[in-house]
Amino acid sequence: MMDFLLAQAPALLLALPMLGAFLTPVLGRYSETGRNAWVVLVSFLTLVTATALAWVVYTTGTFVYTFGAVSPSLGIPADSGGIPIRILFAVDAMGAFMALSASIVGFAVVLYSLSSVRKLSGKDGYYALLLLLLVGIFGMVCTGDLFNLFVFLEINSLAGAALVAYRIDKGVAVEAGLKYAFISTLGGLMFLFAVGLLYAQYDSLNIAYIASQMAFTFPDKIALVLMIAALALKAGVVPMHFWTPDAYSMAPSSITAILVVASQAGLYGLFRVLFSLYGVTMDYVTVGWIVIILGILSMFIGVTMAIPQKDIKRLMAYHAVSQTGYMLLGVGVCLAVLGDATQMAAFGQTAMEGGIFHIINHAMYKGLLFLTAGAIFLHTGTRNLNKMGGLGHSMKWTMLFFIIGALAIAGIPPFSGFASKLMIYESVFAFSPILSIIAMVVSVLTLASFVKVFHAVFMGPKQPEFEGKGEVPTPMLAGMAILAILTIGFGIFPQQVVDILITPAADALINQGDYIASVLGGMIA
Amino acid sequence: MNMSKIVRAAAHLLFPAILVYGFYIVVHGHLTPGGGFQGGAVIATGFVLLYVAFSYQRLQEWFRLDAFKNAEALGLLLFIVTALVALGLGATFFYNWMANTGGLFGTPVPFGPNPGYLNTAGTIPIMNIAVGVEVLGAMSVILFYMLRGIKGGDE
Amino acid sequence: MYLNLPFIGAGLLMLIGIAIILMRKNLVKMIMGLSIVEAGVNLFLVASGYVDGGIPPIFTAAGDTVMVYPTVQAMTLTNIVIGIATTALLLSFVIIVYRRYGTADVDGMRRLRG
Numbered sequence: 152m153m154d155f156l157l158a159q160a161p162a163l164l165l166a167l168p169m170l171g172a173f174l175t176p177v178l179g180r181y182s183e184t185g186r187n188a189w190v191v192l193v194s195f196l197t198l199v200t201a202t203a204l205a206w207v208v209y210t211t212g213t214f215v216y217t218f219g220a221v222s223p224s225l226g227i228p229a230d231s232g233g234i235p236i237r238i239l240f241a242v243d244a245m246g247a248f249m250a251l252s253a254s255i256v257g258f259a260v261v262l263y264s265l266s267s268v269r270k271l272s273g274k275d276g277y278y279a280l281l282l283l284l285l286v287g288i289f290g291m292v293c294t295g296d297l298f299n300l301f302v303f304l305e306i307n308s309l310a311g312a313a314l315v316a317y318r319i320d321k322g323v324a325v326e327a328g329l330k331y332a333f334i335s336t337l338g339g340l341m342f343l344f345a346v347g348l349l350y351a352q353y354d355s356l357n358i359a360y361i362a363s364q365m366a367f368t369f370p371d372k373i374a375l376v377l378m379i380a381a382l383a384l385k386a387g388v389v390p391m392h393f394w395t396p397d398a399y400s401m402a403p404s405s406i407t408a409i410l411v412v413a414s415q416a417g418l419y420g421l422f423r424v425l426f427s428l429y430g431v432t433m434d435y436v437t438v439g440w441i442v443i444i445l446g447i448l449s450m451f452i453g454v455t456m457a458i459p460q461k462d463i464k465r466l467m468a469y470h471a472v473s474q475t476g477y478m479l480l481g482v483g484v485c486l487a488v489l490g491d492a493t494q495m496a497a498f499g500q501t502a503m504e505g506g507i508f509h510i511i512n513h514a515m516y517k518g519l520l521f522l523t524a525g526a527i528f529l530h531t532g533t534r535n536l537n538k539m540g541g542l543g544h545s546m547k548w549t550m551l552f553f554i555i556g557a558l559a560i561a562g563i564p565p566f567s568g569f570a571s572k573l574m575i576y577e578s579v580f581a582f583s584p585i586l587s588i589i590a591m592v593v594s595v596l597t598l599a600s601f602v603k604v605f606h607a608v609f610m611g612p613k614q615p616e617f618e619g620k621g622e623v624p625t626p627m628l629a630g631m632a633i634l635a636i637l638t639i640g641f642g643i644f645p646q647q648v649v650d651i652l653i654t655p656a657a658d659a660l661i662n663q664g665d666y667i668a669s670v671l672g673g674m675i676a
Numbered sequence: 677m678n679m680s681k682i683v684r685a686a687a688h689l690l691f692p693a694i695l696v697y698g699f700y701i702v703v704h705g706h707l708t709p710g711g712g713f714q715g716g717a718v719i720a721t722g723f724v725l726l727y728v729a730f731s732y733q734r735l736q737e738w739f740r741l742d743a744f745k746n747a748e749a750l751g752l753l754l755f756i757v758t759a760l761v762a763l764g765l766g767a768t769f770f771y772n773w774m775a776n777t778g779g780l781f782g783t784p785v786p787f788g789p790n791p792g793y794l795n796t797a798g799t800i801p802i803m804n805i806a807v808g809v810e811v812l813g814a815m816s817v818i819l820f821y822m823l824r825g826i827k828g829g830d831e
Numbered sequence: 832m833y834l835n836l837p838f839i840g841a842g843l844l845m846l847i848g849i850a851i852i853l854m855r856k857n858l859v860k861m862i863m864g865l866s867i868v869e870a871g872v873n874l875f876l877v878a879s880g881y882v883d884g885g886i887p888p889i890f891t892a893a894g895d896t897v898m899v900y901p902t903v904q905a906m907t908l909t910n911i912v913i914g915i916a917t918t919a920l921l922l923s924f925v926i927i928v929y930r931r932y933g934t935a936d937v938d939g940m941r942r943l944r945g
Contacts, residue, residue, distance in 0.1 A: 173756060218770045709889070822923060
């Protein structure tokens with residue numbers, strides 16, 4: 152059984168939530184409890200599968216899984232002339248890392264949803280779409296095929312948009328979902344056009360094969376620009392961020408937590424295109440600076456837009472844009488010095504690790520913050536900060552989780568945000584001090600903003616209209632607790648986490664040759 | 677509201693023909709252009725034709741919306757189970773475990789040009805049928821929901 | 832020269848679609864624009880797989896074996912299926928928005944601000 156799980160992990164990672172999603176509406180017609188148990192079981196098994204996959208990848212290297220073959224390793228048929236024809240998954244440390252992060256958030260969100268959406272109708276569709284959204288994320292981070300990436304990007308976008316619109320909310324949520332679906336479909340078409348440009352030149356869709364043949368011709372440059380635009384849009388990077396506050400604030404809070412991971416899958420796609428598909432063949436200094444500028448813009452505009460917000464989830468959504476900037480900054484600095492071995496060793500590697508470490512930290516603490524926002528919304532029925540107050544008396548656990556999340560996002564030790572931000576500050580300072588100072592200023596502004604939220608929501612005297620409402624139900628607290636424990640754990644043991652999880656993931660992106668060789672098996676023509 | 681008698685009579689006449697044509701496209705998916713999605717879409721247009729021609733109440737006497745939802749779930753499950761069986765046989769996900777076994781859809785195909793043999797291609801026709809059933813269910817449900825708004829049915 | 836015509840057509844379709852998305856205020860028309868962009872991308876994909884004088888990539892009794900590329904056709908079909916799902920989702924959103932707001936115009940949509 153264990154061997155089977157380990158050998159088939161990439162397929163099971165997709166097949167399990169897919170099967171779960173298809174059976175959910177059928178089960179929901181007979182028994183609500185049975186369906187809930189089924190969804191929890193499926194998301195737990197998915198978490199187990201993702202852990203198994205990560206274990207295989209971290210111990211034995213990149214996992215190439217070929218669909219439709221007799222054996223998973225038959226990526227290149229003997230009579231194909233060294234070209235991978237079949238659809239294959241190439242899960243390297245970075246992909247396994249993203250899948251693990253997504254499955255943890257997914258499990259926490261499912262637990263949380265058991266109580267948070269209990270009173271709403273159409274829960275069969277809710278859970279089915281939630282599992283499909285997970286399928287889209289897992290597919291994006293596992294695949295080694297460009298067209299496959301597009302298909303999973305669309306699954307991700309469509310399931311996400313339908314979930315954003317799930318609480319119709321007098322049509323406002325549907326408006327946000329419409330915006331999200333429209334924008335991401337346009338982005339998806341741009342991506343597909345870029346894939347078509349690459350296929351027309353290299354007669355292949357396999358990322359590793361195209362990377363091995365990459366000549367960086369004029370159509371390749373157009374494809375690169377289109378892909379960066381499409382995936383940055385999916386990740387919610389300034390200036391393509393305008394859908395983010397709408398979609399994040401109007402979606403149910405549990406969904407917002409998973410939308411953060413869905414956006415990060417777009418970020419993963421961006422890194423995969425930049426590092427594994429193009430790598431050193433492109434003008435990496437220019438592209439690196441473009442990524443850095445996008446990161447700085449996201450950081451700064453995100454936080455300045457967040458400060459005046461009165462809607463708690465809209466405020467957090469702008470902070471999500473701002474935090475995405477940190478990841479882009481770290482990775483962009485690494486990209487800008489990609490071909491320079493001494494600078495890479497001096498600070499490039501650390502910048503990359505900081506950026507990637509920030510991805511999982513952000514998924515955890517931002518998910519946690521959105522879940523606490525949902526708990527507050529369930530309690531008060533409003534998202535307006537001016538109408539809240541005094542909740543600290545009745546919601547002690549929620550307040551504790553909020554403090555953990557807020558301190559982590561502001562980069563206060565010993566929480567996880569501090570560890571990754573410190574890595575980014577140090578390495579970016581060696582590259583360009585001014586960028587590092589901007590990053591610190593943004594961090595201070597983030598802290599100020601969350602102090603304001605904390606004061607507005609939890610401090611002050613008890614409000615009469617929230618009288619008689621206690622703490623939120625246990626499943627919601629359990630979902631938040633999972634993320635809170637990980638946020639603290641990553642903050643207390645950052646060195647171990649970086650050594651075990653982050654460094655292999657960063658190396659997997661930086662060493663383009665290893666990625667190509669693991670798929671093509673040294674048969675590069 | 678019912679449409680005129682001419683439209684209703686034509687719908688009665690055309691509906692079986694559309695169904696037959698759709699199923700033809702589905703089961704010949706591995707031999708000719710077409711396949712599960714295209715055939716399922718053709719079948720769904722047959723139900724839409726009925727929907728345009730007859731009133732919502734008449735249609736409810738003939739079909740239940742739940743039946744289409746069941747078809748959707750059944751198609752998806754058949755699809756994924758066919759792919760999962762391959763895992764049980766020790767191959768990878770989506771491995772074509774029925775091809776060239778001599779049984780259902782298992783006749784080996786001789787190399788070179790041929791007029792097209794129906795009983796070949798292993799799991800591909802099964803997947804086509806699964807997709808066809810899924811698409812006819814899903815498309816009908818979507819179109820019913822949309823048309824219900826236009827024809828003034830209940831929310 | 833005539834082999835380049837599909838690419839020019841695809842480019843024109845994409846430009847027309849984007850122009851519609853930018854210039855029209857009605858949501859249904861914007862979705863039409865999106866569908867036209869999609870048609871342009873599909874045309875580009877199919878055209879990029881065309882081989883001069885090629886036959887459809889099916890093993891039939893036809894004698895000639897010069898075939899057009901089948902992969903781009905599979906990609907196009909997949910994109911059409913995705914496009915139908917997207918369009919259905921977007922249109923049902925528009926129906927709901929129209930019922931609640933009483934308009935399908937972008938200017939009437941500005942309930943989300945800041």
